[in-house]
Amino acid sequence: MPEPSIRVARPDDEGELALLDRETWSTLHAVTPPPRPPYDSFFSERSGPRDHRVAEHGGRIVGYVRLGFPTELASNTHVRQIRGLAVAEGARGLGVGRALVRAAVAEARERGARRITLRVLGHNTAARKLYESEGFVVEGVQPEEFFVGGAYVDDVLMGRSLR
Template identity: 75%
Template structure:
């Protein structure tokens, strides 16, 4: 099985990443309803191409991770936060999510961060297992924080030192 190739996002990834997001949409990991045409741009003023690491397998884009600051405060500038991670259904189970998460940790470290955090929905067991296997620990739970598809779902806060 080939190793995923991880690279920094580029403006030309806009369309393929938008399609990927729409293709994998599910309340398993999303807290908003699916986008409807006309679609919002994938890259925004807040999160541009350089805030994304993109995974390729066999030259095809199969996933991404978005890395940002949890707040705009200077007192919080030593922390980075995973603010999105997506893997195409056909590429799951091939180490893409793990490679993206490891690349995000390495990039956060390169940027001088001392800590990395993320939020994950309580019922997203596969993602939670991946994060735990990479050293993330549960640091807090907001019970029933979201109502998704008629069900109340916990928001789980996880983090680790880097």
Template identity: 65%
Template sequence: MPVPYIRHARHADEETLGWLDRRCWSVLHSVQPRPRPPYEPFFGDRFGPRDHLVAERAGAVVGYIRLGMPTPLECNAHVRQIQGLVVADAARGGGVGRALLRAVQDEARRQGARRITLRVLGHNAPARRLYEAEGFAVEGVLPQEFLLDGTYVDDVLMGRAL
């Protein structure tokens, strides 16, 4: 399968990204309740197009990754945090997630970051394997941090130097 084209999001992507986000929602990777109408805008005050990279294949959006600051503190400004990664079901296993992870690390470096972190649910083994394959290491675990569908789930903190 060809490597997906990665680009910065545009305002015109908002409807597509919102639909993709809702379509791919799963308790495997989300602590938020299942989205229900009326839907919140995908872009808002906290995250806009500049905070997202989009993956396209054959002109169709097949995934996105969100990059943000973990805190507003100046002493933490050298760190970026992945705050969302979604790949369309039909595109999974085709290198989209890996391409987005590599592109977001390049973007974080471009922004002057020295470290990149993320949080992943302990039961999300496919995502954890992908992150580990891309050089992320477990840096902490918050045991039974979330109660999802009647099951307590760990919050796993991962990171790497850039």
């Protein structure tokens, strides 16, 4: 697969992104219950199309990354946070996740952020390796923060400087 093309999400992507979100749901990364009908909207007031970058291949969306703020505090606006990342099953291992992480880092820089952070479940080793390879470091661990899939799971806080 050639490099995926990355672009800003559009309002009309909502259905395809919502479907991707449902298809990629897993206890490997989700702390919420599995999605069930009626499904919530993918975009929200807090996280609209402008806050998402999508990866396309062959005319269809194969992944997305959501970029937001870690808090709503004015004193924290110099930090952006990756608040979601998904890659379609058929596109995994082909560089889509890496391209999306890099797009999020570039976007955070363009918006003037000094840092970018994320949270990842401790047992999600593939995601953790990807983030580490892109310069993120573990900044904290909340042991057994979540109970998912019948097990207690650590919440790993990662970040990197953008300066």
